[in-house]
Amino acid sequence: MRIVMMGTGPFAVPTFEALIESDHEVVCLFTQPLRPTRGKRPAPPTPMRDVATKHGLPIYDPESINTDDARAILREQEADLLVVCDYGQILSNESLALAKLGGINLHGSILPKYRGAAPVNWAVYNGDEETGVTVIHMTPKLDGGPCLKVVRTPIEPTETAVELEPRLALLGVPAVLESIALLEENGGESLVGEPQDPSLVSKAPRLKKTDADIDWTMSAQQIYNQFRAFQPWPGCYTHLSRGDKPPLRLILAEISLLSTPADASVKPGCIAAATADQLQIAANGGRIVVHKLQPAGKKVMEAAEFVRGYQPKVGDAFLSESQL
Known part of the structure; x- marks a missing residue:
C-alpha cells in the first residue's frame, strides 16, 4: 500500500x-x-x-x-x-x-x-x-x-x-x-x-501559559495532577507573598504529594514547614512538598537552598495571579 x-x-x-x-x-x-x-x-x-x-x-x-x-x-x-x-x-x-x-x-x-x-x-x-x-x-x-x-x-x-x-x-x-x-x-x-x-465527547484544548498558574483552593491531589500534566511546558508557577516587597514569582520544578490529616492551623496555599531540608505548602487534603524550584530570573535550586537564601516562614502565603 x-x-x-x-x-x-x-x-x-x-x-x-x-x-x-x-x-x-x-x-x-x-x-x-x-x-x-x-x-x-x-x-x-x-x-x-x-x-x-x-x-x-x-x-x-x-x-x-x-x-x-x-x-x-x-x-x-x-x-x-x-x-x-x-x-x-x-x-x-x-x-x-x-x-x-x-x-x-x-x-x-x-x-x-x-x-x-x-x-x-x-x-x-x-x-x-x-x-x-x-x-x-x-x-x-x-x-x-x-x-x-x-x-x-x-x-x-x-x-x-x-x-x-x-x-x-x-x-x-x-x-x-x-x-x-x-x-x-x-x-x-x-x-x-x-x-x-x-x-x-470531551475537549483537550491546546495548552496556554496561564494553565501553569496554581490555584491553591484546589485539592493537593489536583495541584499535583496539574504539575504532572504540564511538564515540561507550561509547567507550574506561583507567587510568594513577602509583605512590603513585591511577590516573588516561583516555578515549581520538582514536587511530590504528601497526604496528611486536615490541619486547620495552616490555610491552603500557606507554608506548613520550612526547614533546612524541606519546604511544604498546605493544600486541601494534603501538602505539596517542594524539592526544587526556580525564582524569577534565577537558576533552579534545591528547596533547602531556597529556604536558606530567602528565609520563608511558616504561614507565608503563595498566591495565584488572580490574587496579586
Missing part, C-alpha cells in the same frame, strides 16, 4: 519508523513548516524531518494542506492511504479524497474523550486512572471518524505527561498497522470501525 505520512511532533515518530520498516511503501512526509525562533533561542527539534531525511524521503511542509498547491503535490503521490499523527492541521474533504482509502489518524486518548491538541496532558490533569490510543478513519470533523482500533493502558499515580506520551506513542504502532490491515482487507467498499458516541 502506498502511504503518505503526515506528522510533526515526536508522538508520530514510532509510527513513522514502523511504517518505513513495514511492507508498505511510504512515499513522503507532510509536516508543519519550520517556525522562526525569537532572540537566541535554539530551533526546536524536528524528529519527523530527521527520520524522513535519514531514509531519503521527500518532505513537504505547506502552510495549509488544504490549498490548491498543496493538494496538487498530494495528488502526485497517488497514495492509497494517508496516515496522520500529531500533524497539527485538519484535512478537508477534498484533501482526504486524494487517497484511495482516505486517511487514518492516531490519537493519544480513548476517543471520543479528549478530542483536540493536548489529550495526554488533560488526561493527567483530570486525574484519570486510564487512557490509551485510538486509530480513527478520518473525517474533516476533528477526531470525529469511526474508531478502527483502541488500546488502553493505566496511568501510574506519579506518572507525568512527559513519561506517558512516549508510552502511548509505542502503543500506537501495532494499532496503526492493524488498522491499515483492516482497511486493506475491506478495500474501501464499506465503512469500517465503531462510530463515536457524541454524548461522551
